[in-house]
Amino acid sequence: MTLTPTIPSPDPLPLHDRVVLVTGGAQGIGRGIAQAVLAAGGHVAIADLDREAGEACLAEWNLGTRALFVPFDVTREAQVKRGIGRVLARFGRLDGLVNNAGLAAPHVGDLASLELAQWRRFLDSHLTGTFLCSKHALPALREARGAIVNLASTRAAQSEPHTEAYAAAKGGIVAFTHALAVSEGPAVRVNAISPGWIATDAWRKPSARRAPKLSRRDHAQHPAGRVGTPEDIGELAVYLLSARAGFVTGQNLVVDGGIGKAMHYV
Numbered sequence: 361m362t363l364t365p366t367i368p369s370p371d372p373l374p375l376h377d378r379v380v381l382v383t384g385g386a387q388g389i390g391r392g393i394a395q396a397v398l399a400a401g402g403h404v405a406i407a408d409l410d411r412e413a414g415e416a417c418l419a420e421w422n423l424g425t426r427a428l429f430v431p432f433d434v435t436r437e438a439q440v441k442r443g444i445g446r447v448l449a450r451f452g453r454l455d456g457l458v459n460n461a462g463l464a465a466p467h468v469g470d471l472a473s474l475e476l477a478q479w480r481r482f483l484d485s486h487l488t489g490t491f492l493c494s495k496h497a498l499p500a501l502r503e504a505r506g507a508i509v510n511l512a513s514t515r516a517a518q519s520e521p522h523t524e525a526y527a528a529a530k531g532g533i534v535a536f537t538h539a540l541a542v543s544e545g546p547a548v549r550v551n552a553i554s555p556g557w558i559a560t561d562a563w564r565k566p567s568a569r570r571a572p573k574l575s576r577r578d579h580a581q582h583p584a585g586r587v588g589t590p591e592d593i594g595e596l597a598v599y600l601l602s603a604r605a606g607f608v609t610g611q612n613l614v615v616d617g618g619i620g621k622a623m624h625y626v
């Protein structure tokens with residue numbers, strides 16, 4: 361037996377023939393992740409409330425049986441169960457789940473005027489949706505020795521005023537991530553990605569798509585020199601879903617162009 365460490369051969373398709381379900385995958389960051397999975401050789405199922413957006417993805421990708429749109433609401437358990445059943449019926453396996461769906465606009469006004477129903481909508485779409493999809497995907501993920509990636513946010517750790525519901529939901533996702541990683545290891549790895557400012561205007565359905573309006577200052581305040589894109593998040597999601605990340609679990613990885621590390625004295 362030789363103990364010489366070898367140089368690994370390049371692996372251009374780290375998700376070759378793997379099946380990944382991306383919730384909220386028809387637009388924005390979710391679509392960026394879905395496309396990165398496809399580019400890495402995987403099959404993708406996108407779950408979304410927005411049928412127009414989901415059908416537009418299938419039409420624009422034109423990839424036949426490699427992509428599936430399953431319209432479901434991540435907050436409804438019966439729909440989640442049925443939707444994941446459809447993914448398994450089509451592909452016969454599930455290797456990855458990306459819990460990305462949720463109400464993405466964090467500003468809701470001050471706490472005194474925040475209605476309980478609105479608070480619950482944030483917690484439901486982000487945190488309960490992540491719980492329900494994980495719960496119903498886990499039997500198949502265990503069988504495949506797969507991985508879960510949850511979309512948290514830098515807002516789990518830092519805030520603007522009047523974003524309590526969103527921040528609380530994202531903080532919950534970070535905690536849910538390490539708890540589930542400990543419960544499900546070694547069969548299933550579970551990690552979170554915390555994006556910073558990601559420009560998604562160009563990643564909407566065709567009827568709502570537009571070029572992002574970003575100033576030089578918007579870009580310059582990031583040590584990386586620019587605002588982020590859905591591709592930036594897709595790159596990390598593919599890594600976390602693939603065997604390359606076999607020793608990474610329970611983590612929350614920040615992708616914010618370094619802005620959270622920059623000190624600003626006014």
Ligand SMILES: NC(=O)c1ccc[n+]([C@@H]2O[C@H](COP(=O)([O-])OP(=O)(O)OC[C@H]3O[C@@H](n4cnc5c(N)ncnc54)[C@H](O)[C@@H]3O)[C@@H](O)[C@H]2O)c1
Nearest residue numbers: 384387388389408409410433434460461462464513555558
């Ligand atoms: N864009 C950012 O700067 C940013 C930063 C940090 C974190 N995030 C997080 O990344 C994720 C995606 O954000 P985005 O900006 O791409 O959002 P987006 O609004 O552009 O896309 C979200 C998609 O999820 C779908 N969706 C919403 N609720 C759903 C539900 N209950 N069931 C099924 N589908 C549902 C929507 O129809 C939409 O297609 C969210 O979890 C968001 O909180 C975004």
